[in-house]
Amino acid sequence: MGRKKLERFKQNEANPIVVQPGKPVFETVKGNWNKIQFEKDLPLVVELACGRGEFTVGLAREYPRNNFIGVDIKGSRIWKGSTIASESGLTNVAFLRTQIELLSDAFEEGEISEIWITFPDPRPKDRDEKRRLTSPKFLEMFKKLLVKRGVIHLKTDNTGLYEYTQMVLCARQDVKVLKDTSDFYRSPWKDDHHGIMTRYEKMFMEKGESIKYLQFMFT
Template sequence: MGRKKLERFADNAVRFNIVENGKEKFGKMAGKWRSEHFQNEHDLVVELGCGRGEYTTGLGEKFPDKNFVGVDIKGSRIWVGSSYAIAHNLDNIAFLRTQIEQIDAHFGEDEVSELWITFPDPRPKDKDEKRRLTAPRFMEMYKKLIAKDGWLKFKTDNTPLFDYTLELIETGQIKVKNLSHTHNLYESEFMDEHFGVKTKYEQLFYDKGEDIKYLKFQFA
């Protein structure tokens, strides 16, 4: 492991805005993010696969009256978002380092007001279907964590993954209400929901001419 990563991991180990294995709060925050970490009653917004945290920090800057938690397993990437939040005094932002398969151990039932899935690995092989972050087994997990009136929002450049997710909804494998979607976010009525924030990968795909797909719904 390179020295740069080791230095970042050492920083992460002592940062208040990072919850990870080995820290007292790890595995004990379900249902307690507002009361014990943010110490307020603001809505809790969670981004899965946050990477370097561009979306988490971008939304956190625009909505100081909401709490944001970015989730990723890559500690070196989370360090980037954590550093930005610290440098800009964004106390409404935190990061959780864990596998997404285990998020139900870290968030309580109905605790999340809004959940974002941003540009996940599309897992195109049939054998990897269960590993797609929009697969039914993950959706069942999200349903328990998202409040009854909360939203799930999904952005991707990958058409097969987007269409796969829509098919799950249309065939009733995922039961939702108030579904809205578009295959071209930047040319749609939902452009305002972009909030002027792009992840590194979103910018990369957009520059290559890829249309950005977007959907949102509430669980039925």
């Protein structure tokens, strides 16, 4: 392991806005995010597979009346967003280092207000369907963790994942689609995200890919 990565891991251990295994808060934060991690009791908004945290930090700046949590398993990625958030003095941001499959170990049922799924691995192979973050397995978990009428957002460049998600949502009786576009930046909602882009979004846009966006809730 490189010296730079080791240094970043050390900084994560010292940074109070990073919640990860080995820290006492990791064992007690479930159901208590607003009580022991944040300064104010505000709605929790969670970004899954947050990578470097650009979107989590950007949303936190725009919406100070929400608390934002970026989730990723890669500590070196989380380091970037957590460092920016700390240096910016943002008190409504935290980062959770864990696998998304274990999200229920970190949140109580009905604790999350919104979930963002931003440019996830599309898992195009049929054998990997259950690993797609919009598969029925994950949607059932998200439904339990969300507050009543909580909202899920999906942003992706991948047409296959977008169309797969449409199909999964259409097959359910407990879902209401609120927004749906195959070209977000030509849609009526293009200003809703305040120009905040992840590294991957910028990369796909430069390649000429259209950005797909779905917003839905469980009824």
